[in-house]
Amino acid sequence: MVSPRNFLKNRMLGCGLGSALWGLWGLLALSAACFLVLPGLAGLSAGSFHGLPALSAGPFVPGSVPAAGDGDFIRWVDFDVPEEVLERAFRWDVDTYQEELHINWVELLAYLGAKYGGDFSLYRAADMDEAAARLRGGESMDTIASGMRYYPYYLEAYGAVLNGLLGLYETEIAPEDAPDFALPTDENGRPIRDGQAVWVSKYGLKAFSPIASGFPYSEYDDFGVSRSYGYQRRHLGHDMMGQVGTPVIAVESGRVEALGWNQYGGWRIGIRSLDGKRYYYYAHLRKNYPYQSGLAVGSLVTAGDVIGYLGRTGYSAQENVNNIEEPHLHFGIQLIFDESQKEGDGEIWIDCYDLVRFLSLHRSEVHKVEGTKEWARTYEIRDPALAGP
Ligand SMILES: [Zn+2]
Numbered sequence: 432m433v434s435p436r437n438f439l440k441n442r443m444l445g446c447g448l449g450s451a452l453w454g455l456w457g458l459l460a461l462s463a464a465c466f467l468v469l470p471g472l473a474g475l476s477a478g479s480f481h482g483l484p485a486l487s488a489g490p491f492v493p494g495s496v497p498a499a500g501d502g503d504f505i506r507w508v509d510f511d512v513p514e515e516v517l518e519r520a521f522r523w524d525v526d527t528y529q530e531e532l533h534i535n536w537v538e539l540l541a542y543l544g545a546k547y548g549g550d551f552s553l554y555r556a557a558d559m560d561e562a563a564a565r566l567r568g569g570e571s572m573d574t575i576a577s578g579m580r581y582y583p584y585y586l587e588a589y590g591a592v593l594n595g596l597l598g599l600y601e602t603e604i605a606p607e608d609a610p611d612f613a614l615p616t617d618e619n620g621r622p623i624r625d626g627q628a629v630w631v632s633k634y635g636l637k638a639f640s641p642i643a644s645g646f647p648y649s650e651y652d653d654f655g656v657s658r659s660y661g662y663q664r665r666h667l668g669h670d671m672m673g674q675v676g677t678p679v680i681a682v683e684s685g686r687v688e689a690l691g692w693n694q695y696g697g698w699r700i701g702i703r704s705l706d707g708k709r710y711y712y713y714a715h716l717r718k719n720y721p722y723q724s725g726l727a728v729g730s731l732v733t734a735g736d737v738i739g740y741l742g743r744t745g746y747s748a749q750e751n752v753n754n755i756e757e758p759h760l761h762f763g764i765q766l767i768f769d770e771s772q773k774e775g776d777g778e779i780w781i782d783c784y785d786l787v788r789f790l791s792l793h794r795s796e797v798h799k800v801e802g803t804k805e806w807a808r809t810y811e812i813r814d815p816a817l818a819g820p
Contacts, residue, residue, distance in 0.1 A: 463793040464525065464635020504768040508588040510781040511551050512540055517789040519556060521636065523563050524597065528634045534563055536597065537590045538572045544585035545576060591708045591766045592781060595683050595816060596638040596790075603628035603810040628810060636793045637814060638683045639735045641671065641713065641762045643806065644794035648673035648760075654782040660746045661695065667780035668712065668763030669787055675758045677741040678806040679713050680795045682762075684814045687730040690722065692751070696761065697744025698722070702732060705816050710773070712763035715755050717742030720804045733814055735795040737806050762787065 517540070524536035542562050547553040565575055576582040606614070609629040614622035642648050648671045656666045681702060688710065689701035696714030698721030703710050716722065717740035732738060746754035764786070766772075766779040797806040 464633040464637075504772075505584070505588055505591070505766075506768075506772075506777065506779075508591070508766055508779055508781060509549055510589070510592050510783075510786070511549060512544070512589070512785060513551055513554065514785040514788040516540070516543070516551060516554055516559070517785065518792075519559055521597065521789070523559070525635050527567070530567075532567055532569065534566050535572075537593050538586065539563060539566075540593070541582055541585035541589050542572065542576050542579070544589060545579040545582040548581075549585070587768075588766075591768065592764070592786070595704050595706060595709065596636065598637055599632065599634050599815060600637040601630055601632050601813040603630055603812070605629075605810075636790070637734055637812065638790055638793065639680050640790045640792075640794045641680055641682055641760060641787065642673060642741075642794065643678035643680050643737065643797045645796070646673060646677040648677070650784070650787070652784045654784055667778075668714075668761050669783050670759045670761055671741075671787070672757055672759040673741050675717055675740070675742050676804075677760075678737045678797050679716065679739045679741055679760055680808075681732045681734055681736045681738050682711055682790065683709065684734045684816050685709075685711065685732060687726055687728050687732065690726060690728050693745075694748050695745060697746070697755065698739070698742065698751070699745075700726070700739055702738070708767055710765040710767060712761070712765065713739060714761040714763075715742055715745045715759060716740055718744050718751055718753050723805060724803075731817060733812060733817060735808055735810075735812055737795075737797055737808055740804075 517536075520536040520539045523534045523539060527534045539559060539562060543551070543554065543559060546558065562575055566572065604613075606624050606626060606629055609624075609631065611622040613629050613631050614624060617623055650669065650671050653666055653670055654668070658664050658666050683702075683704050685702040685704045687700060688703045689699065691698070693699050693714070696712070698716040698718075699712065699714040700716065700722060701710055701712050720740060721742065721744070722739045723737050726732070726738060741758060741760045743753045743755035743758045744751065746752075762783065764781050764783045766781060768779075771777060772779060796809040798809050799805075800807050
């Protein structure tokens, strides 16, 4: 749990990258966030990040879901935003975070979604940059998107996918990665580098790849391809092929909603985002030891936590059976605008291939817990989304 005050415990650095960032994308691919930021943080709380849509409106109830409304909610989303587009919009957002006019990546993407009718084969980087330049010049998105009938739809739809992936957070980093000003000082004001991890505040990608850092995997775009076990159906997720035992990572902070055997997914875990809109599904986990110890339905997890282990269980009515030929993580993201969409004909599973590739910018480092079958994350984060009011 973190209070806004904790943010101030760290001395923080501006991104300081400015336009230099633009020429350095390739080099900076590792940096999925920038260090932050000075005073103005005192007033921030989980629901009021600067420039970002609130994670949850109203009283904070972890794991709460949108109330069933008047029946007017989004019924379908095609999320076809390519990785390079996600990354460029993300860089605009992070790079302008400390400027007076902060560009919100979801708004930028919603504008392009509305412009192209969701068809990103029409995408040109110049379109994004031109919109960003107008925003920086002081025009509002309302003006820029005026006349675009479906802008509000794309804003809500893409926001349901992306809100919660980017924001302020605190993280431990290795002392050798810490700038001097982030370190504690001795009586002479000199920084102490005692091998302890250092807490810093960052603004950037606070969500993680589903596969731990250092563990190889392979993937291809397999959303929607045909599957035949049980009944003819489409593949509503993304497979990441790797070795049995590879630590599986919580992409976003949330509450465990399902944990146990499922005929298709085998040992699987389902985690709901704290705004209730995203349900992350991790399936085919390891036989005999699928989950991180201590997890149960109702547990809160933090983005980057080890939640389980890659395996090949599933395709069996009987529990704990390895019927999947090639070990892999099946990863799915379901959007829920109304609780009636959680199960049944109204389910919305999005194509998450490009999103997963984008998330590979940020992989959780882990270490073996000796004497166990488990791995643990090396660097903790504090996610304001998990903090109460
Ligand atoms: Zn799959």
